[in-house]
Amino acid sequence: MFQCVFSSSVLEPHSTSCLFKHLFYHSATPASQKQPEPIYSKKTESQRQTVRAPSAKLFIFSALQVARQLLLQQQQQQQQVSGLKSPKRNDKQPALQVPVSVAMMTPQVITPQQMQQILQQQVLSPQQLQVLLQQQQALMLQQQQLQEFYKKQQEQLQLQLLQQQHAGKQPKEQQQVATQQLAFQQQLLQMQQLQQQHLLSLQRQGLLTIQPGQPALPLQPLAQGMIPTELQQLWKEVTSAHTAEETTGNNHSSLDLTTTCVSSSAPSKTSLIMNPHASTNGQLSVHTPKRESLSHEEHPHSHPLYGHGVCKWPGCEAVCEDFQSFLKHLNSEHALDDRSTAQCRVQMQVVQQLELQLAKDKERLQAMMTHLHVKSTEPKAAPQPLNLVSSVTLSKSASEASPQSLPHTPTTPTAPLTPVTQGPSVITTTNMHTVGPIRRRYSDKYNVPISSADIAQNQEFYKNAEVRPPFTYASLIRQAILESPEKQLTLNEIYNWFTRMFAYFRRNAATWKNAVRHNLSLHKCFVRVENVKGAVWTVDEVEFQKRRPQKISGNPSLIKNMQSSHAYCTPLNAALQASMAENSIPLYTTASMGNPTLGNLASAIREELNGAMEHTNSNESDSSPGRSPMQAVHPVHVKEEPLDPEEAEGPLSLVTTANHSPDFDHDRDYEDEPVNEDME
DNA sequence: GCTAGTGTAAACATGC
């Protein structure tokens, strides 16, 4: 049996041929196709792809980033923790087994079957799926850490018990390690419960149903004698990802560490041994494979184990008012003893596990991208030529090298030459950069409800990916003006907004700028106001609303789609938010990746529904006086026509996001003028 | 087929 490891895949092809078919499914069937959407034209697929581009891309990167971030943090912690002496008796073989529930060692994230259900129920938009999947990914990572943590602790316990047996130690120490063991066990239980709560929340919202055949999630009884706060601290320390952000990679132990690498019979690949030259005060030398230990003297009051007045030793979180008290605390509470040593080793294992996981995820990412015909997105990765039929490199030189592919003439078909079944999903860079704003002759429109919130929601995506935004020039101009503090912009400022907010508009400036001017002049909703400094453009909301008085009233399917969309989106957000809040699950899956946040998603949906209802009920779109400023600022145009989406037709670039950082790709030709970044 | 809305291209005017 082969199982596809494509991150979002839940299908399990049973043979290689099935696997290939399944892979083809990935390349030929975008996730968006799983969702029912109104079809307005033959180009609907491509348009859909344009809009949904963020989810596929961002997910891949997010998975990598989660692993990377955790790894960073854990490496830092490890370096600090490992500045302690390991017990000499570590080499002894374990002799005692602590019973562990099988369920505890089994990741209790959403199972593939459950995920498949979600997909089959077609209730999640790609953005929502993305958030969900990221959360699951994070949970899996966390659980793996804990499992490894637990395993190592168990080993440690065995070692220690064995040692004690040989040395005739007192049961006191035995009790200590047993308590630790229970604590870690409890930790795993707690995480299980968190995940279970997460699933239950989804269930409650009707987003996830558990099949009768599926094994029920075991609710383990709590181990006795555990202190919840301590456990939470342990949990947080192992799983939290914020530590890495507060501390720099240069901050390491102030202990005088020398580098020693000695192989031993210890289970860990990374050896931790006594350094006879530096152990007089209980400190020892360690060697961490990936980092050089730097003296902490460079940052006398910065310590990876100290932040926000709290000791960040795994499981500690003791409040230390100042750095001195922290050092005192560190020396007293986390001195060289079995417990500290065990934690250190665990930390090392965690790091190793994360490294392994990162390597696996990298490999998976590479495979995914290879399959999808996209070159590596690793930062600083050397550009590789694409051996694709329809690929075009992103670099300026490549674009210049093939000037014939530059802005298409009106008679140049820009639709993919690939068959329809392949076109929308094969992720290439075709048409992404070599074509400028082109005529919409082959475009599809009117198939995706767009609101101002969508612009904001996918802001990060459009900033970095040269994907044509599916919004009309008028909408974008209006958005630009309304985003300005004084609700007025000069033409140049509008230009700058376009180039700043949309990577797509960083080329072929002459064309789209002409269109902008054309729209400004053409539409009555844009009012030119003479200013002291010159002329500025403002938006006449009344006129803007008048443009299309009955936006969706004539399209019942669209209304229905909107309503159903809201119907399932809202519970999802509620479920996710409630689940995360209840479980204190860190939100780094969204917060640290520039993805649409849940709140953003919810507001976008809310806004869309408000607009839809508004138009549906009143058939009158004039902004009423009673409207809130936000509503007035962001009226919803459910049937907003997209800009020409044909360049993004199917091809959505995974590459552009990674390679085009927000600070812009300076290789790109901006044709007419540099972007004025200080416009606002 | 008509109309409205939109995108693209281009010509032209004006001011700096």
Next chain:
DNA sequence: AGCATGTTTACACTAG
């Protein structure tokens, strides 16, 4: 003269 800005016209395309 060159450029930015602004207006207008023409044409193509699509959805209703």
